[in-house]
Amino acid sequence: MLRQAFWIFVVALTPLLAGAAAAQPHDRNWTRCAVDMNSNDNVLIEACTAVIAAGHETDANLAIAYTNLCLAYNDRGNHLRAIQNCDQAIKLDPARVDAYLHRGHAYFNNSDNDHAIEDYNQAIALGSDSANTLVKRGAAYHRKGDDAHAVEDLDRAIAMNPKDATAFYIRGASHQALGNNDNAIQDYTQAVRLVPSFAASFYLRGVLEKKMGDAKRGDADIAQARKIDPKIGR
Numbered sequence: 001m002l003r004q005a006f007w008i009f010v011v012a013l014t015p016l017l018a019g020a021a022a023a024q025p026h027d028r029n030w031t032r033c034a035v036d037m038n039s040n041d042n043v044l045i046e047a048c049t050a051v052i053a054a055g056h057e058t059d060a061n062l063a064i065a066y067t068n069l070c071l072a073y074n075d076r077g078n079h080l081r082a083i084q085n086c087d088q089a090i091k092l093d094p095a096r097v098d099a100y101l102h103r104g105h106a107y108f109n110n111s112d113n114d115h116a117i118e119d120y121n122q123a124i125a126l127g128s129d130s131a132n133t134l135v136k137r138g139a140a141y142h143r144k145g146d147d148a149h150a151v152e153d154l155d156r157a158i159a160m161n162p163k164d165a166t167a168f169y170i171r172g173a174s175h176q177a178l179g180n181n182d183n184a185i186q187d188y189t190q191a192v193r194l195v196p197s198f199a200a201s202f203y204l205r206g207v208l209e210k211k212m213g214d215a216k217r218g219d220a221d222i223a224q225a226r227k228i229d230p231k232i233g234r
Contacts, residue, residue, distance in 0.1 A: 029054070034064045044072040063093035070102045074109065082106035097126045101133065108136060113144040131161040139170050147174040165194035169201050176204070181212055199228035207233075 032039055032047035039047070048065040051057060057065070066089035074082035086103035089096055104119030120137035138153035154171035157164065172187030188205035192198050206221030225232050 027051075030057075030061070033068055034061070041072040041075050044068050048072070059092045063089045063096050063099065066092065067096060067099045067102060070099065070106065074102060074106045077109075079106040079110040083110070095126060097123050097128045100126065101128060104136065108140055111143075113140040116140045117144075131157040131164060131167070134160070135164065135167045135170065138167070138174070142170055142174045142177070145177070147177045150174040151178070163194055165191040165198055165201070168194070169198065169204075172201070173204065176208055181208060184208055185212075197228055199225045199232050202228070203232050 029047045029050040032043050033051045034048075036043075048069045051065045052062060052069075066085045070082045070086035070089060072082075073079070073085060083103055083106045086099045086106065089099035090103070093099070100119045100123040104116045104123065107113075107116035107119060117137055117140050120133055120140065123133055124137075134153045134157035138150045138157065141147070141150035141153060151171060151174050154167050154174065157167045158171065161167070168187045168191040172184045172191065175181070175187060176184035185205060185208060188201045188208070191201035192205070195201075202221045203225035206218045206223075206225060208218075209215075209221060210218030222233065
């Protein structure tokens with residue numbers, strides 16, 4: 001039940017486009033693929049595919065193109081295609097941190113938690129020990145039932161960014177799974193303090209309050225969650 005409830009709110013961190021290396025200012029496709037940070041998914045796919053097909057870029061630049069294709073396909077929901085493109089980027093540049101991150105996101109979105117964790121581990125080993133990476137790895141640990149590791153990651157993430165409501169929400173779900181109900185209530189409460197429209201945190205707090213015997217508060221929280229999102233928990 002708790003694992004299903006976790007899916008009420010999908011953690012979505014917006015990744016950055018891969019940065020350009022040895023950019024080709026005369027090449028419009030290169031600019032649209034790797035320089036213009038406002039490119040949408042359709043533009044990225046068209047331009048980066050053209051860059052790869054042209055066959056005259058360095059391996060480093062091809063890795064950027066494949067990484068941004070990975071990003072675009074992941075945003076479209078085509079996670080397997082995203083993984084294939086990040087695979088190519090990593091073959092060309094095994095130290096490309098954002099390729100591991102984007103592939104980790106694609107594995108996570110495809111419910112492949114073990115491979116997601118492996119990629120987040122690699123990204124962290126290469127220097128991406130950011131709060132966002134720790135939140136995503138913590139979410140993957142929680143979904144696979146390794147809540148002790150999830151709490152460790154989320155503790156670190158919250159220490160780095162104490163205003164991340166998502167981190168508190170996931171840590172709350174992990175504490176709840178471990179039976180640390182008081183800690184879970186505290187985390188759900190902090191999540192809704194930071195984001196008053198956080199329906200999933202109201203809902204899970206309400207469910208837990210009712211389980212702990214406080215039906216009045218539980219019903220009030222569930223009602224508030226459904227005021228924000230009428231479909232939640234149904």
